[in-house]
Amino acid sequence: MNRRSFLLLTATSVAATPTELVGAFANAPSQSLVSPTSTGAWYVAMRRCGQINYNERDPLTMDAEAWGDYWASLKVDAVLLNGGGIVAFYPTQVPYHHRSEFLGNRDLFGEMVAAMKRRQIHAVARMDCNLAYEEALKAHPEWFERNQDGSPRPHGESPWLFATCMFSTYFTEQMPAIYREINQHYPVDGFFTNGWPSTGSLRVCHCENCRRVFEKLGGVPPAETDSANPIYRKYYQAYMDRVQEIWRLWDNIAREKSSQCVYVGNLGGGLDTVKDLKQLSQVAAWFNADHQGRSGETPIWSCAQQGRVAYSVMQGRATTNVAGAYSNAQPNWRHVSKAPAELTLWLAQTAASGMVPWFHWLGGSPEDTRWREVGRSFFDWLAANDAHFRNRHTIADVAVLYPQRTVAFYSRPESQRPRHRGGPIDYLQGLYYALLEGRFFFDFVHEGNLDAATLRKYRALLIPNAAYLGDAQCGAIREYVKDGGSLLATFETSRYDEWGDLRPDFQLADVFGARVAGEVIGPHGNSYARMERQHPVLEGFQGTSLLPDAENRVPVRADAVPLVLSVVPAYPAFPPEMVYPRTPRTTEPAAVFREIGKSRVAYFAGDVDRTCWRSGNSDLSQLLRNAINWVRGSDPLVSVQGPGLIEAFAWETEPGYALHLLNYTNPNATHGSIRGTYPIGPQQVRFRIVEGHAVKSVRALRSGSTLKFQQQGPTVSFDVPGIADYEVIALA
Ligand SMILES: [Zn+2]
Structure with missing residues (x-):
């Protein structure tokens, strides 16, 4: 379990929804928020990072000097150490800041900070702002999230803790009091908050503060986070504004002692980010991706994808990724090691994609120590070759659009999901697999950065079903193609505006050379694409005139473009006697390939990327690879x-x-x-x-x-x- 799934767990009774913050925060400027002092700061030069995440009982047994020796042996620049929030690991004087009940006369946090400082390692106070004890709930009921019936929200596994509300003074008064106390008494170099803000779903709270927020937005808290709801749209931006406001507040408090002291929030989660990373990156002097490992069907490359997502908004500014050394799969084991080969490949992806690895163990007195050598050997090697990980910029000739709004809003919530829609990252995941198989060199371009200056360096832009796409973004894509850039796009790209309002046609219909001719058809198996003529995109398919087609498609017309792949509509797959095409030949394009001056444009009317990911079909991957090759052109970098x-x-x-x-x-x-x-x-x-x-x-x-x-x-x-x-x- 990573911190994000932890947050989701705590929200079991919560219909994640919208609210917007008004008042002091609503009109906060959302640009140029990164501190001007961040260049030349210690965290900019940081190459390796560690974290020991100790628990309430650890003050009884934890050996600070031994931990100092271990982290020094990894040649880390910084270590994250538990300061407080839920549990204070030092003798705090801040009311309702719960001291560890095992602290006794110890100041574990102070000892740990001193142990790091003796070894010239930066110390970052790891905090948690999301939960507090019942004592605080009784004294300050206004600090806490509420359900619709007014009840507080206890944590699922530790129900003696209650969720705090981001819109309350817990975030603007209590946490600042704790940060200031720590900053005053300990030589810390920064603060990090576990689990906040995360990139996961937004939470809707019914506390008094939040009710006032919704009143100002002109409505009541919606039951679901659905971008079709006008209140959710307002809430989404108000929520993002509040996150940025809190982030700046905490960064300013960190810097009260020294401009080198920094606040870093908790981001990450791979491809699936509901919160707008572009907006978050504008306040982040340091982006920490809390993408600690994978579970279930998550592919191994999920960590590299995290690096690409982060780079698309941070552009080389300080970015770390947490690697959980414990076995954070599903189910989750906090106190035994992850397989060394998995952990090493996760660390390797972190470094390869341009992030700084942050090696994480949980529990101050481990019985399993096998993970230690995995981190040590990798960090040793990294340190010995450090110069070669000091990157200036990527070398890539293909851009892949990171479709933030589609990822955040398309196909949510599940109860209202049209049947033809799967998870919104399936499209990108299918394209990504084809990019790996074809060994392309590519960058992600965040939707918020779609402009001529960003796109200039790439020969082609690939768009995995950016269904929700704003007019400005469509305009930038149109200009890019007009200026000679090539394009590949799939399925419903530009069919809706950035909030999901249906347009009469693709906003990019002129660029695709294809117009919408009906509602989405699907999901259907057993439909095909017929090869109508030779084309470079169809190379390697000798021996067949049919290819598998996507599960879902937008019926399109493309009258001015020669038909290369036509749709053979779905027909029964069972019983075998019935398996023959009812309409063996149509003039409906399954894809459109056109050349306009120097530009090549490939548009697939079906969700070939998603279907490829879900089916694992090798023809669809070959088709995607051929199309990418064709739009990029020969002689790659x-x-x-x-x-x-x-x-x-x-x-x-x-x-x-x-x-x-x-x-x-x-x-x-x-x-x-x-x-x-x-x-x-x-x-x-x-x-x-x-x-x-x-x-x-x-x-x-x-x-x-x-x-x-x-x-x-x-x-x-x-x-x-x-x-x-x-x-x-x-x-x-
Ligand atoms: Zn609230």
Whole structure:
């Protein structure tokens, strides 16, 4: 369980909904909130980070010096240490700040801070603002979230704790009092809040504060977080405003002592972010992604995706990701280690995608210590090769739109979900898998950053069903294509505005060369796409005239574009006697491929990306890869040829360039936990560097070997003999 699922657990009785904050916070400016002092700050230069998350009982047994030695052995720049919030681990004087009942005469927090400082490690106070004891509830009923009947919200597993309300003075008075007390008495370098604000669903509260908020918005708390509800729309922005207001308040309090002291909130959650990351990034001097591990059907690459999402808004500013060393799967085991191969690959993805790893254990007196060496060996290696992880920017020729509004609002809530809609990240996940199989070098571009300056560096923009897309974003895409950029888009992209109001046609109909001709059809299996003529997108499909088609499609007309793939409508799949096409041939396009000047545009009317992800169909992946290849064009900036399923990142670094290769060739890539490593064989690399640069050495940093290479003009070619779990090739 990561912190986000923890938050969700605590909200079991809560219909996540909207409210908006009005009053002092409603009109708060939402730009340029990052402290100007953040450049040159210690957390900007931070390379490795640790966290020991101790519990109420730990003051009885915890050895601060031993922990100091362990973290020093990992060569970390900072350690997160539990200060207070729910439980104070020091002798607090703030009323209703519950001291650990096992604290006795100890000042565990103070000892831990001192142990880190003796070892020249920065100390960050890890706080929790989400829950408090009944004593506080009795004294300050206004601090707490309420259900519709006025009852407080006890925690699901620890019902003696109650959820606090973000709109109350608990956040503007009580937490600040605690931060100031800690800042006054301890040489801390920052504050971090567990579980807040998170990127998960919004909570709707019925406390007095929140009722006033809703009154000012002109309504009552809605039962569900549905963007079709006008009150939810207002609430969403008011909620985001409140988060930014609190974040700035706490950052300012942290900096009262020193401009180097920072507040960092808790973000992350992989692809699925309900809160607007672009807005949050505007207040965050430091973005911590709390994406500690995976469970169920979450693919191994979820951590790398987190890195790409974070980079799309932070653009290289301080970003960390928490790796849980304990077994945080489903079910969850807090006090035993995660499989070493899984944990190492999670740390590797963190580093490869440009984030700083934050290694996390829970419990001050562990009985399982197997995780320690996993972190130590990885951090040792990172420290020894530190310069090559100092990135300047990514090297990528393809942009993938991160469709924030669609991810946040499409197909929620479940009770009102049209049948043709799956989870909103399925589209991106299907495209992503094809991008990995095709070994493309790509960046995510957050919807809030869709402009000519951002898109200029990419040859093609890929849009995985950005159904909810604003006019301004559509305008930027249109301009990009007009200026020679290429485009791939799927399904309902631009069919709705940014809140989900249906438009009469795709806003991008002119760009797609396709117009809506009816309501979405599906979900249907056993429907097909017929290949009507030769096209580069259809390469490799010899031996068939039919391809599988998507489960859902928008019927479209594309009269001015030659028909390449036509729809064969679904027909019965059972019983076998009935399995024949009732309409074997139509003129309805399953996809539209067109060239306008230098631009190539591929539009798929079906949800091929989502269907590919859910079915695992290899033809659909091939079709997507072909289409990406076609829109990007030949001669990529970087190419890696060889066996295996890998994810690749290329960076321009301080010493030169780095190529990161993550080996996902594993039976547990898309389920459960990596149990062992399956090395893959040689990879042929061509890497385009800046014109005029001469590479002097190419080294494989994990295997510690020097590679032979050739340079012809800006192209450097070399073979990587093999990859175990992760390899980094440094060109200097
Ligand atoms: Zn409230």
